Amino acid sequence: MTSATHALKRSAKENVYKKGFWQRQKEGFQKNKGILWFIIPAAAFTIVFSYIPMFGVTFAFKDTLFDKAMRSNANILGALAYSNWTLDTFGSIFNDTFFVALSNSLIINLIKLFLVFPLSIILAIQLSEIKSQKLAKLILIILCIPNFLSWTVVIKVWTNFFDPEIGMLGRWLSGLTNGEHITYYEASFKPLFIFYAAWKGAGWGSILYYAAITGIDKSYYESATLDGANKFQKALYLTIPSIGGTIALMLVLNISGFTGVGLEQVKLMLDTGNASAYYQTQWTLDLYIWELSIGQGAGVSYVQAAAVGVFNGFVSLFLMLLGNAITTKTLHRGLW
Amino acid sequence: MKNEKKLSMSYYAIRRRNKVKQPVVDYFIHGVSLFLLFFLVVITLVPLLNYFSLAFNDPNFNQSVTVFPVRWDLSSLAYIFSSKYSGFWRSFLNSVIITLVVTIVSNLVEAMAAYPLSKASCPFKGGIMMFFVITMLFSAGTVPIYLLMRTFNLLDNIWSIILISISNVGNLLFYKNFFENIPKEVEEAAIIDGAGALRTFFNVVVPMALPVFGSCCFFSIVGMWNGYGAALIFIKSSAESQMPLAYYLYIRMTQDATATMYDTFLQTHQDNIQAASLLISIIPILAIYPYVIKYIKGGATIGSVKG
Numbered sequence: 232m233t234s235a236t237h238a239l240k241r242s243a244k245e246n247v248y249k250k251g252f253w254q255r256q257k258e259g260f261q262k263n264k265g266i267l268w269f270i271i272p273a274a275a276f277t278i279v280f281s282y283i284p285m286f287g288v289t290f291a292f293k294d295t296l297f298d299k300a301m302r303s304n305a306n307i308l309g310a311l312a313y314s315n316w317t318l319d320t321f322g323s324i325f326n327d328t329f330f331v332a333l334s335n336s337l338i339i340n341l342i343k344l345f346l347v348f349p350l351s352i353i354l355a356i357q358l359s360e361i362k363s364q365k366l367a368k369l370i371l372i373i374l375c376i377p378n379f380l381s382w383t384v385v386i387k388v389w390t391n392f393f394d395p396e397i398g399m400l401g402r403w404l405s406g407l408t409n410g411e412h413i414t415y416y417e418a419s420f421k422p423l424f425i426f427y428a429a430w431k432g433a434g435w436g437s438i439l440y441y442a443a444i445t446g447i448d449k450s451y452y453e454s455a456t457l458d459g460a461n462k463f464q465k466a467l468y469l470t471i472p473s474i475g476g477t478i479a480l481m482l483v484l485n486i487s488g489f490t491g492v493g494l495e496q497v498k499l500m501l502d503t504g505n506a507s508a509y510y511q512t513q514w515t516l517d518l519y520i521w522e523l524s525i526g527q528g529a530g531v532s533y534v535q536a537a538a539v540g541v542f543n544g545f546v547s548l549f550l551m552l553l554g555n556a557i558t559t560k561t562l563h564r565g566l567w
Numbered sequence: 568m569k570n571e572k573k574l575s576m577s578y579y580a581i582r583r584r585n586k587v588k589q590p591v592v593d594y595f596i597h598g599v600s601l602f603l604l605f606f607l608v609v610i611t612l613v614p615l616l617n618y619f620s621l622a623f624n625d626p627n628f629n630q631s632v633t634v635f636p637v638r639w640d641l642s643s644l645a646y647i648f649s650s651k652y653s654g655f656w657r658s659f660l661n662s663v664i665i666t667l668v669v670t671i672v673s674n675l676v677e678a679m680a681a682y683p684l685s686k687a688s689c690p691f692k693g694g695i696m697m698f699f700v701i702t703m704l705f706s707a708g709t710v711p712i713y714l715l716m717r718t719f720n721l722l723d724n725i726w727s728i729i730l731i732s733i734s735n736v737g738n739l740l741f742y743k744n745f746f747e748n749i750p751k752e753v754e755e756a757a758i759i760d761g762a763g764a765l766r767t768f769f770n771v772v773v774p775m776a777l778p779v780f781g782s783c784c785f786f787s788i789v790g791m792w793n794g795y796g797a798a799l800i801f802i803k804s805s806a807e808s809q810m811p812l813a814y815y816l817y818i819r820m821t822q823d824a825t826a827t828m829y830d831t832f833l834q835t836h837q838d839n840i841q842a843a844s845l846l847i848s849i850i851p852i853l854a855i856y857p858y859v860i861k862y863i864k865g866g867a868t869i870g871s872v873k874g
Contacts, residue, residue: 259690265764266683270695273680276734280712281702287711307714354607357600372860373608376615379852379859381793381813384845387820391621392614397630397838399617434611461590462597495796495817502821524710525800533710540708548704 290537292316298532320538329539331512332519333490339421339515340489347429348485351436352478356466358437359444371441374434382495385431389423390503420513424500428493439481443474479558487551490516490543516543622843626836643839647847654807655844658815661725662792665811666851669732670787674780677739682768684739685746699736713800723806728797732790738783745779746772785858792851812848819844 250258260267290297294317300310354374361367377385392398395405447470455465471478494517501510501518514522516539523536616634624632625640650656683689684696712731713722721727749772757767773780791811798814810818820841 256690259686259688259692262688263683263686263690266686266768267690269679269683269764269768272676273734273739274695274698276676276730277699277702277736280715280731280734281707284707284711284715285705287707287714290710290714301714307718354604357604360597360600361604370604370608374611375859376856377611379789379793379856380849381795381816383795383813383816383820384849387841387845388614388618391618391838391842397621397632399613399633402631430611434607456589459590462593493796494799495794498799499817499820502817520709521799524713533714537708537710540710544705544708551704 287537288541290534291320291541292318293534294319295532295534297534301533302531320534321542324535324538324542328511328514329519332514332516335421335513336490336492336516339424339492342421342425343428344485347425347433348436348482350429350433352440352471352474354433354437355440355444356470358441359470360462367441371434371438375438376434377431378435380431382431382493382499385427386496386499386503389427389430420500424492424496427496427500436481439477440474443477444470447473483551483554483558486554487547489550490546492517494518494521618842619846621839622846624839626839630838643836643843644847646836646840647843652840652844654810654815655812655847657808658810658812659848661810662812665725665729665732666788666791668729669791670784672729673733673735673787674738674784676733677735677783678742678773678776678780679768681739681742682746682772685743685749699739702734703736709800716801722801723803723809724801725809725811727801728811731797731801735787738787741779741783742776745776749775781858782862785855785862788855789852816845816848 289311293311293314296314297310300313301307305313358367358371361370380388393401393404395401451469451473452465455469460468492515497513497515497518498521501513520536520539520543523532523539525531613634617632620632620634620636621630622643623639623641624630624636624643625638626643628638628640631637646652647655680699684692686692689695716722716727716731719727721730753775754767754771757771762770793813795811795814795817798811802810802814804818804822807815807818
């Protein structure tokens with residue numbers, strides 16, 4: 232929307248509402264009296280399960296006495312009163328495990344950004360190249376199936392596919408390598424992780440772009456053809472700029488979730504297979520927080536987990552603002 | 568449709584007249600992209616068929632299945648249905664409860680909240696919207712939510728998963744956007760006819776918004792049926808009676824070695840039985856998959872941004 236339309240809208244609003252702010256709220260209240268209570272249930276759930284937990288930020292500023300109290304099943308307020316305020320937790324969380332977890336999360340998400348994110352766009356462009364729309368939609372319907380399966384199914388299906396005795400690919404590969412097994416050994420964890428994520432999400436991700444592409448006016452393509460453009464040029468100079476808004480939106484959303492990689496997938500991939508030898512080297516930030524707060528190990532520490540959580544929250548907020556700034560600068564479109 | 572055909576005919580006519588040839592590289596690109604799509608379809612379907620054919624394979628026979636079983640046999644599926652696979656049907660029921668309650672309550676609550684917020688005259692509209700949207704930007708994190716549920720005594724209880732999943736601001740925004748486009752006159756007519764606020768909402772507004780309800784409910788169902796992120800936080804791996812199905816299956820996949828000690832049939836045919844249990848777990852999703860097909864064929868515009 233251009234600034235001119237904004238100005239127009241604003242002036243229209245001002246003409247309608249010459250009254251003061253409180254006057255308007257009062258009239259609005261009178262007018263909508265009967266339906267305003269509709270908001271209460273949703274607001275109640277939001278307050279109890281979103282806002283009240285936000286006070287948990289304070290756990291990050293407490294010393295280890297808080298952990299001690301919580302482990303002996305004290306209630307939260309009691310534990311808060313019992314423990315002292317401190318900033319030391321933030322000094323203690325930046326250890327090696329944390330940096331390994333953080334770098335794993337960032338590496339996986341960076342590779343995903345450069346490989347999986349464009350895959351959906353390329354897929355949508357390829358689908359739109361198919362002359363028969365029926366065939367394109369049939370392919371899309373098939374490629375969307377994995378998105379509706381749970382991670383348990385996805386991981387199990389692929390570990391089975393790699394299995395040297397049952398899986399088709401595994402049998403073929405073990406024929407090539409004289410019976411050596413393909414398992415989640417350390418080097419292949421990240422590639423496999425990204426591959427599974429792509430297999431699950433790429434088809435579904437392309438639907439949005441496919442819908443956007445089918446909305447583009449066909450006459451642009453016709454005139455480009457008359458000018459002698461080939462398909463690659465048309466995709467690069469016509470299709471991608473036309474769906475720039477959708478790409479920018481998805482990009483910002485993608486970047487804002489950059490420190491998280493999906494606890495379900497990581498945990499499952501590390502729990503199946505003989506991963507104990509390198510379990511910690513493949514930790515991601517979500518899993519690190521999980522292990523710190525819920526994991527059954529000896530190192531359970533709520534204050535540390537809360538501190539990592541606070542750090543995580545600030546990083547993702549910063550990344551979202553950064554992503555929004557970048558897309559507004561380069562693509563002239565952003566979230567707001 | 569007719570118009571389009573006419574347009575494209577004239578386009579071919581222009582091309583013929585101007586002797587515009589399709590660039591040679593286009594045939595290459597077209598071929599490559601068709602091949603790639605075909606390849607993607609194959610690597611989507613073959614692993615799935617390869618795995619689920621295990622469920623139909625004779626567990627006592629050769630296990631080197633392809634996309635079909637080597638020898639058809641239903642004993643693995645029968646094993647699940649005979650309820651010997653302890654906890655499976657209990658967690659199936661849990662998942663049904665979780666999915667139904669969350670889908671119905673969450674969508675009802677969010678749609679109701681979206682209705683007054685869709686009115687331009689709603690008092691403190693900006694503030695209330697901010698109140699909801701902030702929870703999308705800042706989330707409390709794992710620890711406070713875990714400790715909150717502990718305070719409520721809801722750990723190892725499916726209600727912790729249900730309660731934490733009900734608030735869904737994304738759906739609230741979808742509903743609000745849709746309600747804003749409903750013509751005012753329709754509601755006014757209902758109010759003049761003497762319908763109260765609730766009646767206007769449920770008898771006039773909701774029926775008009777059914778497509779939005781459809782897609783929001785669909786995503787709630789899929790998310791609740793397949794997700795076990797909340798269960799990982801709230802439910803201990805020993806609390807078998809309070810697990811959603813996806814979490815139960817995850818536990819079985821990772822800990823089956825110890826669980827199968829007392830059952831020789833399960834021990835020797837673990838792969839077939841796991842395949843059978845996973846196959847049964849995806850049946851509800853397969854049942855609503857036609858909706859996805861409709862969604863894709865309809866152009867998938869609901870809730871999306873057109874470029």
